[in-house]
Amino acid sequence: MKPVLRLVIISALLTYSGNIPAADTCPVKKIGAERLPDLNIPRSGHQVFYAGGELMVAGGHTDGFVPTPTAEYLKDGKWHTLQMTYTHDFAVSVVLKSGKVLLAGGLEQPTGIGQTFSAELYDPQTHTFRGFGIMQRKRAGASGLEIDSGQVVITGNWYNDDGIELFQEEQNGKTDHILRQSFTYIKDVAAQRSCPYIFRMAGNDALIVGNSGTKGDSLHITFADRLRGDTVHIPLFETWQPLFKSGNDDGAGFIGDETKNDFTYLLAVVDRSGQVAIARVCGTDINLLPTSCPVPMECMGKKISYSSIIADRQAGLAYLMGCDADFYTSSKIRHYILSINYGHSTNGGVPITLYYTDPLPAVPSCSHALTSDGNLLMAGGLINSSNFTPSKHVYLFRIGRTPTDEQACISLWLVALIILAVLLLVCTIAYFVIKKRRVATSEASEASDAAQTLMERINKLMEEQKLYQNRELKLQDVAAVLGTNRRFISDCINSQAGCTFAQYVNAYRIEHAKRLLRQNAGQKIADVYYESGFANETTFFRTFKSVTGMTPKEWLSKS
Numbered sequence: 001m002k003p004v005l006r007l008v009i010i011s012a013l014l015t016y017s018g019n020i021p022a023a024d025t026c027p028v029k030k031i032g033a034e035r036l037p038d039l040n041i042p043r044s045g046h047q048v049f050y051a052g053g054e055l056m057v058a059g060g061h062t063d064g065f066v067p068t069p070t071a072e073y074l075k076d077g078k079w080h081t082l083q084m085t086y087t088h089d090f091a092v093s094v095v096l097k098s099g100k101v102l103l104a105g106g107l108e109q110p111t112g113i114g115q116t117f118s119a120e121l122y123d124p125q126t127h128t129f130r131g132f133g134i135m136q137r138k139r140a141g142a143s144g145l146e147i148d149s150g151q152v153v154i155t156g157n158w159y160n161d162d163g164i165e166l167f168q169e170e171q172n173g174k175t176d177h178i179l180r181q182s183f184t185y186i187k188d189v190a191a192q193r194s195c196p197y198i199f200r201m202a203g204n205d206a207l208i209v210g211n212s213g214t215k216g217d218s219l220h221i222t223f224a225d226r227l228r229g230d231t232v233h234i235p236l237f238e239t240w241q242p243l244f245k246s247g248n249d250d251g252a253g254f255i256g257d258e259t260k261n262d263f264t265y266l267l268a269v270v271d272r273s274g275q276v277a278i279a280r281v282c283g284t285d286i287n288l289l290p291t292s293c294p295v296p297m298e299c300m301g302k303k304i305s306y307s308s309i310i311a312d313r314q315a316g317l318a319y320l321m322g323c324d325a326d327f328y329t330s331s332k333i334r335h336y337i338l339s340i341n342y343g344h345s346t347n348g349g350v351p352i353t354l355y356y357t358d359p360l361p362a363v364p365s366c367s368h369a370l371t372s373d374g375n376l377l378m379a380g381g382l383i384n385s386s387n388f389t390p391s392k393h394v395y396l397f398r399i400g401r402t403p404t405d406e407q408a409c410i411s412l413w414l415v416a417l418i419i420l421a422v423l424l425l426v427c428t429i430a431y432f433v434i435k436k437r438r439v440a441t442s443e444a445s446e447a448s449d450a451a452q453t454l455m456e457r458i459n460k461l462m463e464e465q466k467l468y469q470n471r472e473l474k475l476q477d478v479a480a481v482l483g484t485n486r487r488f489i490s491d492c493i494n495s496q497a498g499c500t501f502a503q504y505v506n507a508y509r510i511e512h513a514k515r516l517l518r519q520n521a522g523q524k525i526a527d528v529y530y531e532s533g534f535a536n537e538t539t540f541f542r543t544f545k546s547v548t549g550m551t552p553k554e555w556l557s558k559s
Contacts, residue, residue, distance in 0.1 A: 026293040031337065036377075036394040039070055040081050044365040044378035045183040047093035051101050052124025055369060057379050058103060059088030065387045066110045070409050073127065075131075085131035085491040086118040091467030094144040094152050099124060100305070102152060103166060104180035105139035112387070115140040115160050119167070119183070121368040136165045136185040145250040148258075149204045153227055155196060156190065157214050162192040164208070164227060174554055189225045197242055200252040200263045201283050205229065209267075209286075211241040224284070232284045233542055235502045239474075240269040240277065240288070246307040246321070246367050253309040255318065255342055256282075266309045266318050266342065276306050278320070278340060278350075290349035295320070299356055302326070304336050308367055316343020321375060328385050332359035337376065337399055353397060455496040457482055458489065468508040469533040475501050509533045510547045513540070517535060517556050525552065 002271070029527045039057060046060025051073075058071035067087035072079040080490055084103075091106030101122040108114030117134035141158035144167075152167040164186045189208065196210030198515040206227040206302040211219050222237040256264035266289065273296060278289040303325040311318040322336035338519050362381040369377045376397040383389045461481060467473055476485040478501075493504050513532040516523060529540035541551065548555050 003514050025549075026296050027353045028296070029298060029353060029355050031357055031359045031397055031399055032054070033277070033297070033335065034396040035079060035359055036396055037079060038392040038394060039380060040079050041068060041070055042380050042390040042392045043386055045090045045107070045382055046366055047091065047103065048366055048369045048377075049093060049095050049101060050094060050369060050372075051122060053098060053372075054124060055377065055379070056101070056122075056124075057369075058093065058101075058122065058293065059106065060090055060380065060390070061089045061112075061387065062368070062390055063388070064110065065112065067107060071129070073121070073124075078123070080127075082127055082129065082239075084129045085120045086116065088118075090140045090158070091153060092142040092156075094146055096146055096152070098169075102144065103129075104135055104144070104167075104237075105142055106133060108138075114138075121181070124195065132181050134546055135167075135181065135183045137163060143196050143245070143250050144200050145200065145206060147197040147200055147204050147206060147227075151204075152307075153198055153206045154183070155198065155208055155225075156193050156210070158194045159215060162194075162214055163188050164225070172352065186227065189276065190223065190231045191219060191221050191225065193219065195245045197267065199265050199281050200258075200528065201229070202261055202263060203209075203214070203224075207232075207281070207284060209234070209237075209242055210245065212244055220453075222454065223542075225517075226284075233546070234280060234284070235287065235500045236269070236285050236286045238502045240271050240279065243268040243270055243276065243306060245261060246364070252367065252370075253281075253318065255311045255312050255313055266311060266340065268306055268320050272304045273485070276320075278309075278352075282480065288347075289342070291340070292346070292348045292351045293354065294555050296354050297409065299334070299336065299354060301403040302334065306336075306338070307364075309340075310370050311370060312370055312556050313343075315374055316341065317374075318342055319368075321364070321376075327363045330359075331384060332361050333363060334359050335364075335378075335395075335397070337397060339399065340463070355397075357397065360393075362393040362395075363490075365390070371396070371400070384397050451496055454484070454488065458492065462508050466512075467532065468512065470506050471533050471535045473505060473533070505533070506543045507547065510544055513544065513552070513556070514559075515550060518559060521556060526554070 011264060021282045042062050043057060047058045049056055055074040056071060060068060062068045067089040069087045071084050088103045088106040092104050095170055096102060096104045103122065106116055108116045109179035114140035116516050117138050118131060119133055120129050120131040120137055122129050135154065138160055139157045140398045141548045142154055142156040144152050146152045148167065153164065154167060155164045156162060166184050166186055169181050192214045193210040194212045194214050196208050201207055208225040220241060223231045223233050225231055240490045252548045253265045253267060256262035264324045267279045267281050268276055268278045269275050276295045278291060279286050304322045305323040305325040306320055309318050309320050318340040320338040320340065322338065324330060324333040336356040339353045339355060342395040344351060356495050361383060363385050364378050364381045371377055376399060379394045381391045385390050403446055458478065461478065461516055462468055467478065475489050479486050493499065493501050497504050499511045513528050516528045526537065529537055534540040
């Protein structure tokens with residue numbers, strides 16, 4: 001059996017399942033799973049999207065792990081089957097601004113063997129598929145995203161070379177007639193990935209990240225590829241990595257406003273212990289999103305396996321999908337939806353709530369779909385976690401924007417009670433504000449003194465014990481030596497030095513490298529970066545240029 005079997009099974013279910021229990025402070029609520037009409041054909045590895053206002057499933061493989069050249073759309077309570085030009089199992093699909101849908105690549109043969117070049121377009125107005133050409137490279141497990149220019153960025157591959165190519169349609173400016181559709185290879189990538197994330201950036205640029213290699217192996221890299229420009233170092237990826245991406249909707253986590261040139265996304269990330277968190281992506285800046293409590297990793301004694309994020313910008317909510325981590329051995333599993341209220345941040349962070357269902361027989365094998373009223377839908381998947389027995393089941397998780405009667409109809413007496421409470425608070429608010437300011441001023445002074453003292457201890461530790469020469473140095477290592485915790489060390493460096501822990505350590509490493517270069521200009525560069533604490537030459541050169549604005553050779557010539 002090809003190892004791709006394992007990848008297709010877990011394409012929507014990353015098996016990061018840390019040992020950290022669910023936080024007591026995170027609300028946990030039960031949600032219903034409404035059974036909708038079954039698909040006509042059992043499917044896994046397929047695409048799920050809305051086109052022309054209709055829910056659509058396309059491609060994938062059916063019973064026996066055999067690719068199916070069919071699609072289905074839901075209308076009037078029934079699924080209607082369509083014939084596609086090609087099979088697209090574990091392929092890339094992109095809903096274009098024109099309303100059409102691009103489908104390309106996928107596994108070539110039954111049981112997950114090979115890749116394909118083939119591409120076609122679906123027109124929801126006519127419910128027809130039309131094959132028109134081929135990609136520059138055979139691909140399976142690729143990702144795609146349309147950028148401002150109307151071009152579609154395609155990258156990622158499984159068991160084949162990766163690289164970035166663009167799909168574009170050339171139109172007659174006078175008649176809007178499509179003259180030609182083509183794929184153009186743009187460039188190689190610094191890291192070979194499968195199922196990567198693609199994030200839009202300003203200026204028709206795109207950022208490409210991911211932690212899965214072209215053979216399903218886990219990657220741990222600290223940089224991202226760009227469509228236009230060189231790779232960029234991501235400090236957050238020193239300790240956190242993106243979760244495996246399910247499905248092909250790379251715009252699913254978008255929470256920005258393209259009319260304001262705001263290309264902000266949410267991304268689920270995981271650390272080495274298996275703890276999941278939420279990151280905010282804005283261009284090349286990727287940082288953790290503070291949440292009111294840690295992301296729960298267990299529910300009712302079951303470990304949770306999370307996948308990708310779907311955002312509902314209209315409601316200011318985003319959803320991280322998950323299921324029981326033991327789906328390989330259980331005939332029925334619970335599904336989880338972590339609601340992230342990113343549009344409502346408080347001092348304690350963004351509120352999150354975990355919803356769970358009763359055990360269901362199907363495991364999702366592709367991304368979920370967001371309905372027009374803000375509910376979530378799962379179509380198809382796997383039974384008993386086997387690619388040979390895909391599912392026909394379709395479920396609707398009612399978690400949408402429609403308020404309940406209890407939420408919508410607030411009693412008049414409750415309103416009056418709230419108004420009375422506000423009036424009573426106004427009478428004493430001045431007293432508490434003044435008192436709080438005095439206490440805050442005293443506490444701020446004490447905290448500042450403590451942070452300054454801790455910073456002096458950290459500096460002394462670096463200068464006297466040269467901890468930066470440890471290529472595996474982590475926050476917890478410094479915290480252990482100083483008898484404190486990682487959070488205090490990180491906050492102290494951020495506030496006192498104005499940088500991250502990685503930037504702080506790299507500054508010492510670069511200064512050490514400068515001293516070595518001055519002392520012996522003929523010293524081998526490998527000896528310089530190795531003794532300075534860098535793990536490899538690429539990281540050394542990138543960091544040196546980022547800090548000094550020059551390469552080591554350029555800097556040495558001007559010293």
